[in-house]
Amino acid sequence: MKKNIQISYQQFADRNALDETERMLFERAKQARENAYAPYSNFLVGCAVLLENGEIYSGNNQENAAFPSGLCAERTTLFWIGANFPHEKIKKIFIIGGPRAFSEKTPPIPPCGACRQSLIEYETKQNENIELYFSNLNEEVIKVHSIKDLLPFYFNATFL
Numbered sequence: 001m002k003k004n005i006q007i008s009y010q011q012f013a014d015r016n017a018l019d020e021t022e023r024m025l026f027e028r029a030k031q032a033r034e035n036a037y038a039p040y041s042n043f044l045v046g047c048a049v050l051l052e053n054g055e056i057y058s059g060n061n062q063e064n065a066a067f068p069s070g071l072c073a074e075r076t077t078l079f080w081i082g083a084n085f086p087h088e089k090i091k092k093i094f095i096i097g098g099p100r101a102f103s104e105k106t107p108p109i110p111p112c113g114a115c116r117q118s119l120i121e122y123e124t125k126q127n128e129n130i131e132l133y134f135s136n137l138n139e140e141v142i143k144v145h146s147i148k149d150l151l152p153f154y155f156n157a158t159f160l
């Protein structure tokens with residue numbers, strides 16, 4: 001039996017279509033991107049996270065000459081929040097990525113597979129959806145209402 005998967009998402013032409021909180025997250029992710037440590041790939045990613053208490057925290061990708069030792073912006077930010085605010089729910093996550101040498105052709109950059117899996121863990125842990133936004137420097141934005149929209153066949157603790 002063949003089944004189709006449908007992904008629900010919204011697409012915005014630029015950040016002006018976002019609300020004030022979303023624009024603030026965009027700016028914080030963009031600032032975080034500028035501080036990324038990516039001397040090998042020259043691919044910079046920034047992430048901003050809105051917690052239920054209204055606080056916003058950000059992070060960026062951190063590379064290492066021993067390539068597997070680096071970490072993506074999303075996981076850098078998530079793990080710091082998990083270590084410092086283990087009981088605070090995550091409401092929204094905003095990601096901006098792209099090559100250091102910006103190109104008009106760069107599409108909105110979604111999280112990688114490892115980050116999607118980590119995001120699912122936090123969404124499952126808090127038993128509440130996390131809104132995810134991903135963008136590029138052209139300010140095109142894609143929004144999904146749950147990490148599950150990007151990872152429909154996710155793995156979690158129910159399989160253990």
